[in-house]
Amino acid sequence: MARGGQGLVRVAVVVRAGAAPMWWSGVFAAGLGLLVPGLTGRRIGVLAGAALFLTGAAAVACVRRRRYRELARGTARAGRYDVLQDRAVGVRNWRRGHRWWLLLAFLAALGSAFAAPAAGGLLLAGAGCGLRLKAAWIGRLERAGDALLWVRVDWLDRRGGRPAGKAVRAYRSTGIAAGDAAPGGARRRTTALV
Template structure:
């Protein structure tokens, strides 16, 4: 009779299943996040008005910081769900969260390419963004400035000096 090794089973399913599920979730999450609301952004960019003298424009880094502060409990819950899912499907939750991050990066790169093509930076007015919701119900559209208007470059990155 062959000797059997006694290894503890780490989860409800095998690691291979979790790995394949994680890879599929990565691709699906990245695609969904990258493509969601793209039509809304395109419409806003097409009908964007030139920023007026009294418009308060907010840097994307500030908007992102405000969004993170407003949604930190949701981000913590997503992290805990990813950790908790490792008991059922090891290696599936982390790639899903990574897919969301890649999708957001792809969306930002797409907006940056559009800004370069149009040679205009897209902004959301501070009073419309509120507490860090750059595409919330209060936001009515984008404002534009030229690329030489400030210290930002297309895509929202800081201008290197």
Template sequence: MAQAGGRGQGRAQGLARVAVVVRAGAAPMWWLGVFAAGIGVLVPGITGRRIGVMAGAALFIVALAVVALRGRKRYDGLARGASRAGKHDVLQDRAVTTRTWRRGHRWWLVLAFAAALGSAFAVPAAGGMLLAGCGAGLRLKAAWLGRRERAEEALLWVRVDWLGRHAGRPAGKGVKGYRSTGIAAGDAAPGGARRRRTAELV
């Protein structure tokens, strides 16, 4: 794991990228939602397929907007007050952060998928499209964080112990502040995507 430079604030801490935590749930929610919607559209349901798909499209848009916009003021406040990470603070790898989030939320994801499938018997495809919309909203929120990180030329990190046992919300009540590093720190690019390594020409 890499280490951050700069002066430390208190004792050394394990730090996870904020954008990576946000992004961790995007892919599983999206693909489980798409899968559930694909299966659900095969079921006539109570409302019929046409109404189910139309309702699902509306739920997708609403979920995307709510998830993408929710908590932005809180993120802004924490980012503005970010302190510089210390040279002994340990930056958690992107893969570790993502894996921890997904393991901690695996049963929630299973239940959400089951609920999306079950709802197809009433409103075909709608539940799956709702779940997919939540995943897309998380991806948009991570992209928004990435634009902020590029503009400020500083990556945002949160203490691992403040995320809780299941690596939960990076802007929850238990999070008292962020730390920042230079734009090149860690193995994740601004926004939490995998950093592309370009080979150096000799």
């Protein structure tokens, strides 16, 4: 980085990066799990899975919100020489760093079908849904503060890290129009000029 600038990645992008792979692998594992009768039977497995889906989504969406708020309150303005990472790069880095964990989670969800069909897959899908809800909550936090939240790349660990982990000491902020991701980490929609 030139003149002491830091590489910055959007907080909401890092949070949201795991949502799609967890959702789709969970849905796929739940679908395959229905092919196996399991020890509990399909009906109990699906009912348990539905409860696990709701519980997992709520837990993932709500965990560490206080820490996110504290870091958002103490933001410093991003410097002139700071480098803002593209959304696609942030998502790719997180997924590349967590690919083995995602594969193990999928295999565990698939293996749990022999005990309770579809339950493990629905839990994994619920965790993905919870990440999407947490990213949307961060987007509302960004809109309320009229600033996008960024975290230094070097404060995240080698695997993409946690944007509210112990290594993260503060967030940086930019204007709401900076970067290529909208508040909440989704792709920024461009409107065609007529």
